[in-house]
Amino acid sequence: MPRPRRIGIVEDDAHLRRYLNDVVDADPRLEVAFTEGDMAGALRRIETLAVDLWLIDLQLPDGNGADLVPRLKARGKAKCLILTVLGDRTSVIAALDSGADGYLLKDTDPKALVEGILSALDGYAPISPQAAHFLLDLYQQGTRQARQRPEDSVLTTREQEVLRLFSRGLSYREAAGVLEISPHTVRDYVKAIYRKLSVHSRSEAIFEARQLGIISSVE
Structure with missing residues (x-):
């Protein structure tokens, strides 16, 4: 049997952190490598632990979790999956543009969350429906082309x-x-x-x- 995939959880809310820990550990295909409550703690873990996927909140006490993504990507091949309450267009696009491998909202049910993690590990990009709406809107309007600026x-x-x-x-x-x-x-x-x-x-x-x-x- 292949080894469980190791997940690093970066979430500042202690109750939600324990919940995510329990959801991940309940699936035999996954295991929690560590949990941290801020960006500084996550960055300290880069050099000490092997992680297959980072599960990252955006609203951290010492910064925007999306800013972690390019730094984590530069250090290895781990996937980065955003898990947040923020479903607005700016947050979605900025997070994905930073290099995140997926974007899920925190109201995602446990089964769908595990499926999203496994999907990201397999090279897919799990996106919550609300986030996907903004991507479709961008595609339809062609807003990725450079715009005139004042x-x-x-x-x-x-x-x-x-x-x-x-x-x-x-x-x-x-x-x-x-x-x-x-x-x-x-x-x-x-x-x-x-x-x-x-x-x-x-x-x-x-x-x-x-x-x-x-x-x-x-x-």
Whole structure:
């Protein structure tokens, strides 16, 4: 019999974390590798434990879970499946654009959740119906083509460099090191980027910049 697939759970709500732990462990094909309540804890696990799939909440106390995805992808071949209460268009598209392998809502029943995890592990992309609606809408409207943007939203060369580094999974400190500036200066650039693009997270900024043609979709 093949070994159970190892699942890492990143969820800040303790009750839901225990529930997810029980759902995963109840299936003999799966086992919980660890549970963490924030991004920092998840990042510490990268170097210490082998994981086949990360089950990630978006609303974590120290950031947007979608920002974890490119960093996790850069470190290995594990799948990343978003599990969240957020079913709005911006959250769905930004998470999938970050490289997530699927997007499920937290009201997904236990059986469907396990099926979604196994589906992602097999190379498919499980998507909750509400999230799939936005993808269909994007396809029908052709909104993935670059749009015209007002002059006041144009990013400076350095702001674009910061976004490119973020899209490759670098942290504030890592980006500062590459650009040979302080992390504080990076944060100032990020504030300007958020203001110009009317966004509130790194993943949203990357998504919006790609849609506007500011950075390439392959970066």
